[in-house]
Amino acid sequence: MQQDLFTHGDDQLETCIRLAMPDADVCYYPDFLSADQAQHYFNVIQDSLLWHQEQISLYGKTFQMPRLQAWYGDKEARYSYSNLNLTPNVWTAELLSLKQRCEQQCAAVFNSVLANLYRDGQDSMGKHADDEAELGQQPVIASLSLGATRTLLFSHKETKQSMKLPLAAGSLLVMKGTTQQFWLHAIAKRKTAVAGRINLTFRYIYPDI
Ligand SMILES: O=C(O)CCC(=O)C(=O)O
Ligand SMILES: [Fe+2]
Numbered sequence: 001m002q003q004d005l006f007t008h009g010d011d012q013l014e015t016c017i018r019l020a021m022p023d024a025d026v027c028y029y030p031d032f033l034s035a036d037q038a039q040h041y042f043n044v045i046q047d048s049l050l051w052h053q054e055q056i057s058l059y060g061k062t063f064q065m066p067r068l069q070a071w072y073g074d075k076e077a078r079y080s081y082s083n084l085n086l087t088p089n090v091w092t093a094e095l096l097s098l099k100q101r102c103e104q105q106c107a108a109v110f111n112s113v114l115a116n117l118y119r120d121g122q123d124s125m126g127k128h129a130d131d132e133a134e135l136g137q138q139p140v141i142a143s144l145s146l147g148a149t150r151t152l153l154f155s156h157k158e159t160k161q162s163m164k165l166p167l168a169a170g171s172l173l174v175m176k177g178t179t180q181q182f183w184l185h186a187i188a189k190r191k192t193a194v195a196g197r198i199n200l201t202f203r204y205i206y207p208d209i
Contacts, residue, residue, distance in 0.1 A: 021154065021163055025177030029105065030168060032144065038170035042146040044094050045198055051117055066189075067123040073112025076207035079134060088112055095200070102142040102202045106174055110142065110202040118150060118197040121190030127155065131180040134205050140176040145169060147197040153186045167199070 019026040033041065051068040071079065072095050073088035091099070099110050116125065130141050145167040152173070154163040167173060175185075187199075 019163065019165065021156075021179075021183065022159075022161070023156070023182035024154075024179040025175070026154075026179055027174045028165065029172040029174070031170060032101075032105065032172035033146075033170035035170060038146050041094060041098065042169070042196075042198055045092075045115065045146065045200075046117065046196065048092055048094070049115055049117075050089055051115075067125060068117040068119065070115040070117075071112070072115065073205070077112035077205040078207070079112065079114075079132070079203075079205055098144060098200065099202055102144065102172065105172065106140055106142050106176075108140040108142070108176075108204070110204050112205050113200050113202045116199045116201075118148075118187065118199070120196065121192060121194040124189045125187040127153075127184040127186040129157075129180040129184050130175070130201070130203070135180075135203060136206050138177055139180060139203065140174065141180075142202040143167075143173040143175065144200045144202070145171050145173070145197065146199070148195040150187050150190070150194070150197050153188055155184050155186075157182055157184060 015029050015031055017028045017030065019028060049070040049072070051070050053068055054065045055062050056065055057063075071088050072091055073079075074091075075088070077088050079088070095113055095115075099113060103109055118124070130139060135141075146169055149166050149168045152165045152167050154165065155161070165173070
């Protein structure tokens, strides 16, 4: 991790590392969960969620999404994502307890979580912003990582400035303010062998948009 890319926020908890990114509000908590807790949640969540591989249509062709996904939340938190309309599954005990911990840390309320399972280094997520209408203006997104470390790549939509952040097991990344408006983020493929990783992004979906 390149320390010079970070500044420490004044009003944040001790463990928060605030990323020095213009037009953004991104905070990284490296030790949000202990190593034991992170391993426990990785195992239980990998085994208990209803994972599926979505198809995406692009230029008249159908592709398999390069990762598995699962969507959990309150009943009214329906969500469209890359032209998919997702109705949430009912919270599991583990997801609910992680949601509550994230809510406390962020002083925010979440009603849903998108879970991504990157089975190996070939699984990935393309550049995007979490800027769907149902997330409202300036959403707070709490992104919890479990399993293998993978690198999140941020790129500024206008200046093209880029920034790499390795997301370690048990870490929490909180994106808020104008982050989604000005920045894209992605998880690139890795050529070297890499074990499985789960990422949970807790969100608040406005039910009536
Ligand atoms: O896997 C990650 O860290 C990123 C997940 C993400 O960007 C998303 O679910 O929108
Ligand atoms: Fe995202």
